[in-house]
Amino acid sequence: xxxxxxxxxxxxxxxxxxxxxxxxxxxxxxxxxxxxxxxxxxxxxxxxxxxxxxxxxxxxxxxxxxxxxxxxxxxxxxxxxxxxxxxxxxxxxxxxxxxxxxxxxxxxxxxxxxxxxxxxxxxxxxxxxxxxxxxxxxxxxxxxxxxxxxxxxxxxxxxxxxxxxxxxxxxxxxxxxxxxxxxxxxxxxxxxxxxxxxxxxxxxxxxxxxxxxx
Numbered sequence: 649x650x651x652x653x654x655x656x657x658x659x660x661x662x663x664x665x666x667x668x669x670x671x672x673x674x675x676x677x678x679x680x681x682x683x684x685x686x687x688x689x690x691x692x693x694x695x696x697x698x699x700x701x702x703x704x705x706x707x708x709x710x711x712x713x714x715x716x717x718x719x720x721x722x723x724x725x726x727x728x729x730x731x732x733x734x735x736x737x738x739x740x741x742x743x744x745x746x747x748x749x750x751x752x753x754x755x756x757x758x759x760x761x762x763x764x765x766x767x768x769x770x771x772x773x774x775x776x777x778x779x780x781x782x783x784x785x786x787x788x789x790x791x792x793x794x795x796x797x798x799x800x801x802x803x804x805x806x807x808x809x810x811x812x813x814x815x816x817x818x819x820x821x822x823x824x825x826x827x828x829x830x831x832x833x834x835x836x837x838x839x840x841x842x843x844x845x846x847x848x849x850x851x852x853x854x855x856x857x858x859x860x861x862x
Contacts, residue, residue, distance in 0.1 A: 781826050843861075
């Protein structure tokens with residue numbers, strides 16, 4: 649018998665891993681905590697709220713459908729396409745930083761995508777963590793990830809030079825680190841976690857495909 653199982657909302661779930669890096673997103677974290685000690689409790693409550701949406705054991709709980717409901721409620725519309733919401737979430741998660749969460753000058757606020765608006769309202773601290781890591785280099789220059797990013801950037805800039813266009817800057821592609829890191833997290837969870845546990849049983853054949861097992 650052939651059976652396929654996959655992780656429901658895998659990448660939204662993996663965002664929980666990033667909460668441990670909250671401190672690094674503040675220049676003077678210790679000072680801020682002394683001034684606003686309640687910030688830790690706010691983060692803890694937010695993590696619990698987010699976890700209830702992405703790691704609930706309730707059979708009918710679907711993060712993407714919940715997200716779609718929040719979007720259409722905000723717009724006053726109706727109708728939710730789970731596939732489109734999931735695709736839009738990937739663009740939000742792995743695309744360039746486009747939120748206003750790190751802006752110091754509020755006069756420079758930009759129009760955000762609907763998913764960013766939902767996160768800004770429901771999970772502002774998690775959004776801050778995401779955006780901070782999209783705009784800072786956190787992989788070392790010698791890491792495979794940064795080498796790949798820089799190699800692709802050089803190749804793209806060579807083509808842009810031939811086309812008479814201005815070169816792109818490294819700062820404009822740093823968000824790709826976030827994508828690489830999440831793919832690594834997914835791989836570690838599946839290979840070192842799920843596959844390792846299944847291999848110990850040895851009573852059936854299985855094949856991993858991203859966040860799924862056949």
